[in-house]
Amino acid sequence: MNKNMEYCCRYSALLLLGLTALTSLASHGATHRYELVFAEDSNSVQVTAQFSTPVGRLKARHGQARKLRELKVCGGPAIRHQRGKRINLPENTTCVAYVADLLPENKTQSSRWGDFSNSEVLITTPSSFLFLPELNNNDRVDISVQADQAISVPWASNGRGYTIVASPESSTGLILLGRFHEIDLSAIGLEKKAVFVGAADHLAKISTWLESPLAAVSAIGGRLPNPQVQVLAFDVGLSDRSPVPFGYVMRDQGEAVRFYVDASRSLQDLQHDWTASHEFSHLLLPYVRTQQKWISEGFASYYQNVLQTRQGYYSEVEGWQRLAGSFASAQAQNAGMSPNGTAHREFWQARMMIYWSGAAMALHADTLLRERSDGARSLDTVLGKLSECCLPSAHDWKGADFFAKLDTLGGEGVFMQVYQKYADRRGMPPTEVLFRRLGIEISDKTVWLDDTAELAHIRRAIMQVY
Numbered sequence: 458m459n460k461n462m463e464y465c466c467r468y469s470a471l472l473l474l475g476l477t478a479l480t481s482l483a484s485h486g487a488t489h490r491y492e493l494v495f496a497e498d499s500n501s502v503q504v505t506a507q508f509s510t511p512v513g514r515l516k517a518r519h520g521q522a523r524k525l526r527e528l529k530v531c532g533g534p535a536i537r538h539q540r541g542k543r544i545n546l547p548e549n550t551t552c553v554a555y556v557a558d559l560l561p562e563n564k565t566q567s568s569r570w571g572d573f574s575n576s577e578v579l580i581t582t583p584s585s586f587l588f589l590p591e592l593n594n595n596d597r598v599d600i601s602v603q604a605d606q607a608i609s610v611p612w613a614s615n616g617r618g619y620t621i622v623a624s625p626e627s628s629t630g631l632i633l634l635g636r637f638h639e640i641d642l643s644a645i646g647l648e649k650k651a652v653f654v655g656a657a658d659h660l661a662k663i664s665t666w667l668e669s670p671l672a673a674v675s676a677i678g679g680r681l682p683n684p685q686v687q688v689l690a691f692d693v694g695l696s697d698r699s700p701v702p703f704g705y706v707m708r709d710q711g712e713a714v715r716f717y718v719d720a721s722r723s724l725q726d727l728q729h730d731w732t733a734s735h736e737f738s739h740l741l742l743p744y745v746r747t748q749q750k751w752i753s754e755g756f757a758s759y760y761q762n763v764l765q766t767r768q769g770y771y772s773e774v775e776g777w778q779r780l781a782g783s784f785a786s787a788q789a790q791n792a793g794m795s796p797n798g799t800a801h802r803e804f805w806q807a808r809m810m811i812y813w814s815g816a817a818m819a820l821h822a823d824t825l826l827r828e829r830s831d832g833a834r835s836l837d838t839v840l841g842k843l844s845e846c847c848l849p850s851a852h853d854w855k856g857a858d859f860f861a862k863l864d865t866l867g868g869e870g871v872f873m874q875v876y877q878k879y880a881d882r883r884g885m886p887p888t889e890v891l892f893r894r895l896g897i898e899i900s901d902k903t904v905w906l907d908d909t910a911e912l913a914h915i916r917r918a919i920m921q922v923y
């Protein structure tokens with residue numbers, strides 16, 4: 458090697474090192490390390506938090522800092538500067554330790570479906586005991602857990618323990634500790650065991666009920682939008698309401714879907730209920746800001762009918778009947794508000810518009826894209842791409858940004874076109890012409906399907922009925 462060559466290569470290597478360092482500075486935020494040791498009786502947890510750089514303040518959204526015990530700088534003095542949900546740390550603190558009591562969920566937030574914590578299982582929220590520094594984009598918290606009991610957490614598993622990154626903090630994440638049933642759905646790509654709190658006799662039925670809509674959602678993009686989602690089902694006992702009276706998505710320190718289910722109902726009853734298809738469909742989208750709830754609710758309401766039909770729980774005509782009926786009810790109840798205008802109304806006034814205006818827009822965009830691309834692209838394909846590039850997402854999205862993103866993922870401009878046409882236009886997006894072209898005829902509120910219609914093939918392709 459001649460001298461010049463050596464110089465050249467050393468120089469390049471240095472330059473490369475420098476560039477690598479710069480890149481890693483830009484792309485890697487702080488990594489904090491937490492160690493949690495849960496007491497055998499599930500009453501408390503010992504927390505040791507090591508920060509990668511000094512931290513000034515910690516916060517737990519549902520915490521009470523003054524109730525922490527033995528709060529101190531690691532190996533140092535006690536910390537006395539606590540206020541409500543916050544702990545102000547002495548200058549240059551890089552390690553903190555404390556003991557927190559674990560409170561059942563109903564002690565930290567109201568639960569309209571009753572208290573499921575008992576001597577066998579504790580249901581608590583990490584945001585009541587996990588005091589964290591503010592997490593910016595790229596910051597992460599690695600957590601190691603020591604527990605004698607089974608544990609279910611919303612955090613993503615990293616092989617050795619868990620990792621938390623920033624999340625939209627919609628709703629309140631949950632931890633279960635103790636005895637509960639675990640359901641292995643790894644065959645459909647769920648990396649975390651689903652949880653059932655209820656009698657063992659119902660376990661096989663609950664497992665079958667959950668599996669199908671999860672598989673239907675993963676079929677959309679070829680994989681689950683978040684393979685680490687925590688799925689929780691609680692038996693509410695006999696319900697005089699629907700078989701699955703309530704479900705919701707939590708995006709707090711990870712993603713989770715929670716169901717309240719009447720496990721005594723038959724498998725057929727559970728499968729005909731749309732709640733699971735609706736809630737799992739929410740995972741196809743990032744968290745869209747709450748003022749534009751009509752986007753997440755609308756897309757989930759569209760897919761609840763599409764997926765129920767694709768799974769064979771609704772006939773094709775029932776799927777379209779339910780969509781058409783809901784569009785008509787939303788139109789009848791609409792008091793001159795636009796989808797974006799729902800943010801300025803009381804929820805009970807805007808409810809139908811919130812659930813169905815976005816569903817009508819999803820149908821418009823899906824049909825338009827399938828028509829333009831001759832069936833090569835669809836709402837399914839762009840949401841599959843979205844899941845590959847951008848989910849789960851650490852932040853909440855603006856509605857227009859979401860629609861624009863879908864256009865960059867093969868949406869061919871149809872999403873922004875639909876958004877600009879209807880998001881601020883009063884009333885439900887009209888669907889009469891669209892229905893006629895798809896071969897969805899309505900007479901006396903009853904739908905019948907016309908297979909000779911111009912876009913009948915698209916109608917069948919949406920529901921995957923051939």
Ligand SMILES: [Zn+2]
Binds near residue numbers: 735753757
């Ligand atoms: Zn919903």
